[in-house]
Amino acid sequence: xxxNELEKVATQVRRDIIRMVHGCQSGHPGGSLGATDIVTALxxxxxxIDPASFRMDGNGEDMFFLSxxxxxxxxxxxxxxxxxxxxxxxxxxxxxxxxxxxxxTPMEGLPxxxxxxxxxxxxxxVACGAAQAKKLNGDKHLVFVLMGDGEQEEGQIxxxxxxxxxxxxxxxxxxxxxxxxQIDGSTDDVLNLGDLRxxxxxxxxxxxxxxxxxxxxxxxTLKFARDNAFQGKPQLILAHTVMGKGxxxxxxxxxxxxxxxxxxxxxxxxxxxxxxxxxx
Amino acid sequence: MDFTIQNQKDTRSGFxxxxxxxxxxxxxxxxxxxxxxxxxxxxxxAKEFPERFFQTGIAEANMIDMAAGMALSGFxxxxxxxxxFSTGRVYDQIRQCVAYSNKNVKIAASHAGVTLGEDGATHxxxxxxxxxxxxxxxxxxxxCDFNQTKNATLAAAEYEGPVYLRFGRPKxxxxxxxxxxxVIGKAQLLQEGTDVTIFACGHLVWKAVQAxxxxxxxxxxxxxxxxxxxxxxxxxxxxxxVSKTRCVVTAEEHQRNGGLGDSIAQVLALHQPCPMEMVxxxxxxxxxxxPDELLQxxxxxxxxxxxxxKKVVARKQ
Numbered sequence: 001x002x003x004n005e006l007e008k009v010a011t012q013v014r015r016d017i018i019r020m021v022h023g024c025q026s027g028h029p030g031g032s033l034g035a036t037d038i039v040t041a042l043x044x045x046x047x048x049i050d051p052a053s054f055r056m057d058g059n060g061e062d063m064f065f066l067s068x069x070x071x072x073x074x075x076x077x078x079x080x081x082x083x084x085x086x087x088x089x090x091x092x093x094x095x096x097x098x099x100x101x102x103x104x105t106p107m108e109g110l111p112x113x114x115x116x117x118x119x120x121x122x123x124x125x126v127a128c129g130a131a132q133a134k135k136l137n138g139d140k141h142l143v144f145v146l147m148g149d150g151e152q153e154e155g156q157i158x159x160x161x162x163x164x165x166x167x168x169x170x171x172x173x174x175x176x177x178x179x180x181x182q183i184d185g186s187t188d189d190v191l192n193l194g195d196l197r198x199x200x201x202x203x204x205x206x207x208x209x210x211x212x213x214x215x216x217x218x219x220x221t222l223k224f225a226r227d228n229a230f231q232g233k234p235q236l237i238l239a240h241t242v243m244g245k246g247x248x249x250x251x252x253x254x255x256x257x258x259x260x261x262x263x264x265x266x267x268x269x270x271x272x273x274x275x276x277x278x279x280x
Numbered sequence: 281m282d283f284t285i286q287n288q289k290d291t292r293s294g295f296x297x298x299x300x301x302x303x304x305x306x307x308x309x310x311x312x313x314x315x316x317x318x319x320x321x322x323x324x325x326a327k328e329f330p331e332r333f334f335q336t337g338i339a340e341a342n343m344i345d346m347a348a349g350m351a352l353s354g355f356x357x358x359x360x361x362x363x364x365f366s367t368g369r370v371y372d373q374i375r376q377c378v379a380y381s382n383k384n385v386k387i388a389a390s391h392a393g394v395t396l397g398e399d400g401a402t403h404x405x406x407x408x409x410x411x412x413x414x415x416x417x418x419x420x421x422x423x424c425d426f427n428q429t430k431n432a433t434l435a436a437a438e439y440e441g442p443v444y445l446r447f448g449r450p451k452x453x454x455x456x457x458x459x460x461x462x463v464i465g466k467a468q469l470l471q472e473g474t475d476v477t478i479f480a481c482g483h484l485v486w487k488a489v490q491a492x493x494x495x496x497x498x499x500x501x502x503x504x505x506x507x508x509x510x511x512x513x514x515x516x517x518x519x520x521x522v523s524k525t526r527c528v529v530t531a532e533e534h535q536r537n538g539g540l541g542d543s544i545a546q547v548l549a550l551h552q553p554c555p556m557e558m559v560x561x562x563x564x565x566x567x568x569x570x571p572d573e574l575l576q577x578x579x580x581x582x583x584x585x586x587x588x589x590k591k592v593v594a595r596k597q
Contacts (some may be wrong), residue, residue: 023290055353056352057353058352059353059354065349105380105381106382107380107382112497114381115348115349115381115383116377116381117377119372119375119376121341122341122345122372122376122377125373125375126346126348126349126351127349128342128346129345129348129350129352130349130352132334132346132349132350134354136310136353136355137353139353146292148334155341156339156341156342159337159339159341159342160339160345160346161341163336163337163339163346186476213531247411247532
């Protein structure tokens with residue numbers, strides 16, 4: 001898919017996010033909007049996947065794990081738009097009986113979700129295990145995992161960060177949605193993350209930095225990571241993003257981590273995001 | 281049941297042999313260990329299948345979630361560490377990625393209970409059955425001796441779904457048949473009786489076996505049932521026995537809160553209320569000592585089971 005088409009998808013995904021969160025008056029729009037470009041590029045361009053016949057085992061295809069499960073509206077929209085399940089189902093987000101639970105889970109049978117996430121710090125470990133399984137199977141596909149930056153405060157992240165380079169898990173690409181915001185404020189204020197690049201490099205990762213809301217840059221970086229796989233080291237993409245990207249009053253404001261827009265705010269947000277693929 | 285002691289062996293070695301055999305039978309069986317390979321008896325598996333053995337270092341949370349990730353692709357991962365670090369330390373990981381996600385991970389937990397001995401309370405977990413049995417999708421197995429632990433390990437490897445497999449450190453009498461097929465969820469009737477039912481699990485099954493002749497001399501004809509699967513509980517077997525004996529003693533190396541006794545009490549309260557006594561640790565932590573000293577100290581020994589039976593039989597009359 002060319003950059004222009006990817007950007008159109010991302011814009012529609014952002015509309016979906018606003019409408020989903022507004023519709024049920026709950027959810028996490030800020031991080032969802034910021035991570036949209038990366039995950040759109042993965043699902044619509046960079047990953048080898050087969051949405052029409054989803055298989056839990058992921059054998060013979062690339063796999064994606066969302067560790068920061070609270071940005072589920074972004075993932076649900078992208079998966080629906082990519083063909084994992086009907087786009088109309090986005091209207092059920094967070095409603096009783098839905099397959100689109102507040103945080104992603106395989107328990108309700110939603111195609112595309114392989115493991116639950118929401119309790120932070122676990123996705124990198126899961127991805128490590130899935131990547132090791134691919135190695136055992138001789139499966140030359142990649143495992144991608146997206147994490148939040150606030151999530152880097154969880155100790156388990158560093159257990160996995162130590163494991164992957166030590167054991168040569170070089171079919172693993174981890175991405176940090178580095179928007180420098182978390183619920184209580186900026187990551188600098190809540191618990192300074194320090195130099196994430198230096199920290200991962202010290203653990204033995206190949207670290208690549210990218211402007212995470214620039215679609216061309218994101219695609220180039222993901223391609224670069226693909227080309228550098230299977231060379232002994234896991235890779236970390238430090239994606240500099242903007243929380244709330246695409247909606248002016250949400251951008252760079254941690255207050256939009258986990259609150260829903262009211263009717264007026266939703267209308268304002270949607271006026272900034274042109275409908276490109278048709279609303280659900 | 282023939283109660284002849286074949287030898288003295290630790291249940292953890294039963295797990296080790298079972299894991300090796302499971303690995304030979306199924307190339308999809310893999311194992312993870314967090315720096316306790318000899319203690320948990322995973323060494324033989326690691327030696328024979330080095331490519332299927334994953335040393336995670338002292339990082340249990342990463343180990344559990346890696347196992348869940350690997351289970352996705354059709355592998356059958358066993359994780360191995362002490363019971364304390366297999367449950368409490370990684371509860372959230374088990375809850376989200378194993379139980380809620382319903383992944384085919386087998387949590388092999390060694391050194392459970394006070395019989396871990398001298399290391400003391402930090403390592404002697406007495407709450408693990410409680411923690412695991414409240415999780416939806418989780419199967420909880422507590423085998424009683426070496427042979428049964430080996431057979432339970434093989435059964436767990438064949439079963440599809442999350443399993444918590446609890447075993448221990450000390451050498452104990454090995455008396456169940458060598459190749460007895462382990463049926464998950466099926467209680468094991470060890471001795472038929474009419475006056476009282478003793479439901480026991482783990483190391484306390486043998487302690488209950490030793491109580492049988494003592495009780496017989498007192499004129500008490502006790503039925504002994506090994507509840508090796510705490511969850512799913514064999515409710516039918518429990519009710520069948522109790523409808524005959526009309527009083528119950530439970531015996532376990534675990535807290536009274538949340539253990540085997542709790543599970544049996546729930547069945548009785550709902551279906552067939554009757555007098556009941558519990559041999560268990562009652563709301564205190566363990567401490568250092570030898571396994572035998574600790575079983576006596578915490579009233580988990582044969583005389584304690586005998587006393588509980590006398591008490592409950594008297595309550596029935």
